[in-house]
Amino acid sequence: MALIVHKYGGTSVGSIEKIKNVAKKVAKVREEGHDVIVVVSAMSGETNKLVGMAHEMAERPDEREYDALISTGEQITSTLLAIALNSMGIPAVSFQGYQIKIITDSAFTKARIQRIDAERMMKEIKAGKIITVSGFQGVDEEGNITTLGRGGSDTTAVAIAAALKADECIIYTDVDGVYTTDPNICPNARKLDKITYEEMLEMASLGAKVLQIRSVEFAQKYNVPLRVKSTFVENEGTLVTKEEEKVEAPLVSGVAYDKNEAKITLQGVPDKPGIATKIFTPLAEANINVDMIVQNVSAEGHTDLTFTVPKSDFKKALDIVKNTAKDIEARNVIADENIAKVSVVGVGMRSHSGVAAKMFDLLSKEGINIMMISTSEIKVSCVIDSKYTELAVRVLHDGFGLGK
C-alpha cells in the first residue's frame, strides 16, 4: 500500500468524458490498495478563455484579480473529478489552494510555494478518501489567491508529494515521456527511459513543455521519484531520477528550444561600476526573470548590454528599461521578439570537451547566425533568429546522433 500523487494536465481532463476516464484510472489504483491524491489542471482551453477575458477587460489586468480569475479553471476540474469519483461510490473530496494552505509568496502570476498543510490532507486520507486538488494555485499569508505560473500544476503535485512523503509522483500528460527533442520537429526523436533531474531541469527551462521547471527543482530537492506518463497510452513513460542511477551518460541527451523569450539591448551605456545593478534591480523588483546577459567590449567609455526576458514580461520589462536608460544616460534601447534559444543538454558533457565547438559548427554550416551564447556544465545554448528554430533543432539532433 503506497501513497501516490497523480497529476493530470489540461488535455487529460479536457472534457467530461476525459475526466470520467481519469476517475476510472484513479479507481483502478485505489482497487490495488493505494492511497491517491490527484492534482488537476484546468480543462484544456479554459485558462486561455479566462486569460482572454482578462485582457479584453484591461490591457494590463490587475495581477491580484487576474490570479483570482484564472484559478477558477482548476477549481472546476477538481470538483468535477470529485463528483465523478463520488458517483462511482469512491469517497472523494476536493481541495482548493486555500483549503489545504498551499501558502505561497505574494508574487502574483508566478508565486512560489512556501509550505503546505499536510495534516488536513492526511486526515482525509486516513478516512479512506481520495483527494482531488486544484493545481496551479495557492494563497499568500493575507489569504489572497495566487497562481504559480503556466504549468504550475506540476509544481503543486510535486510539492504535495514532498509534503506528504508520497512514494511516487506521476505526471500524466498527452505525451508518453521525455524525448530527445520535440517529435513535431524531428520525427526520429527517441523517448528516454530515464533522465537525471539536472538534465530535465535544463530541458524544462528551455521550453521542453513536458514538465514545469520548478516541479523538477522541488523533486530534486526532496528527492521525489517523478515519472512522466501518457494518460492515453500504456507504457512506463520516463523516470526522472538521480544521476547515479543512470547506467551510462551519453554526451548529449537532448536538444531543446525556447521561443518564449525576447531580447532587449541597451546601446551606448556609460561603462561605470554599478551600472548593471541600476539596470537589473528594477527588473528583479518587478519579478521579471532575466535569463541570458551579454555585455560587449567597452569602446570609448561606452558599452552595449543585451539580455533576454520572458515574452510575457516583455512590455513591462521594456517600459522599465526605457526609464532606466534615461537615468543612466544610455544612448538607445532596441528590442527583438523574433528570437529563439536552441540548446543541447547532457550530463555527459562534464567529461567531454568540444560540445560547444561542434554545436557552433553545425549551426554555421546551415548559415544560422548566433546572436548570444550561454553555457553551463551540462548545457550549451545559442540565441538565433526564430525563423531558423526548426532547422537548428533538426541539425543538432542529427549532428549529435540522437535519432532512432
Added chain:
Amino acid sequence: MALIVHKYGGTSVGSIEKIKNVAKKVAKVREEGHDVIVVVSAMSGETNKLVGMAHEMAERPDEREYDALISTGEQITSTLLAIALNSMGIPAVSFQGYQIKIITDSAFTKARIQRIDAERMMKEIKAGKIITVSGFQGVDEEGNITTLGRGGSDTTAVAIAAALKADECIIYTDVDGVYTTDPNICPNARKLDKITYEEMLEMASLGAKVLQIRSVEFAQKYNVPLRVKSTFVENEGTLVTKEEEKVEAPLVSGVAYDKNEAKITLQGVPDKPGIATKIFTPLAEANINVDMIVQNVSAEGHTDLTFTVPKSDFKKALDIVKNTAKDIEARNVIADENIAKVSVVGVGMRSHSGVAAKMFDLLSKEGINIMMISTSEIKVSCVIDSKYTELAVRVLHDGFGLGK
C-alpha cells in the same frame, strides 16, 4: 457621503461589455463621493453551464463538490469587475466568500448566512477601495465552500448591507422594479413605487423572480432600505420598505405564480398520532422545504396526505417518501410535477374579508380546478394544473383591478 451596496444580477454582467458598463456606473457613484460595495452574480448562462457539467458527470452530484464547482461563476465576475475598475484608475479589490468570512451553515446548495466579517471590508473601504464581492457563496466553519441557492446573491448583498450598516442596498436587475404581476403574462401589469417587506416576501416566495426571499427577510430583520432598479433603464425602481411608510394599502397589491413546485400524495396513511412527524422529519433532515400540506378527512382509520416540495428536490423527496411509506404502511405514493401555485398578495387583506371567496369565484368561472389552498394574513394561494397558469394570473390581475 454614504456607504452603498450595489448588486448586479447575471443579465447585468452577462458580457465583458456589460461588466464594463457596471464599472462605469460604480465609478459614477464613486465620483459623487460615496463608498461602494458591489455584489455580483455569475455571468448569465455561466451557472447553468456549470450545473449542466455537474449533471453530465453524475445524476446526483455530491453536494459539497457541486457547491465548490458552481461558486466559480461568481468568482469570474467579481474579479473581472475589479480588473475593469482598476484599469479605470479606481482601486478595487475582489473578495470571495471565504476571504471575508461569509460564514454559513453546512447545508450545501442552500446554506444560510450566519455572520460576516465586516472588519476586513471596512479596512479596504477606509483605504479608499471599491470592493467587489462574489455573491451566492460562503464557507462553513470547516472552510468548505457553500452556496445559498438560486438568487442567493441578493441575500449576500443585503447581508453585507446589514453587517456594514450601509445606507442603502440597491438590487440592479433586468427589470425596472416590482410589478403587480408578470408583465410577460399581463401586458397591463403596473410597476409599484413602493411595496412592504411582507408583501415582497409573499411575492418572492411565490416565484416573482425579482428578489430572493431570504434577502427580503434579511432586509426586514435589519431594516435595510432595499431598492430594485434596472441596470439598463433610468428610473427610481421600487422601494421595499416598512408598512407604515406606505400611504394607502390596496386590497391586493399583486398576483404571483410559481411553477417550481411538485406535489406528492401519500394515499391510505394509517391515521395515528405521530404519523406526520414520521413523514416530515426525514424530509427536514434532508434539507427539503415542504411548502403546502393538505390532509384529507379520515375514512376507516386511513387518510390521504398531500404536500408540495421544490421541483429541484423532487427526486430526492420522492425517494425519501417512498421509504417512509413502507415504514408507516401507507397504501400508495403518487406524484405530480405539472402543477402551479397562483396567489394574490396584499397587506390590505388584513382589514378586508372576501378576498379568498372572490379568488375562488374568478378561477371557477374559467373552469380552473383548485387542487390545494393555503392562506396567510396577507396572501391566498391556490395550486392548479400548470397549463392554466397564465390564464389564472390574467383573470386574477384583471378581477382585482390591478391593471393600468
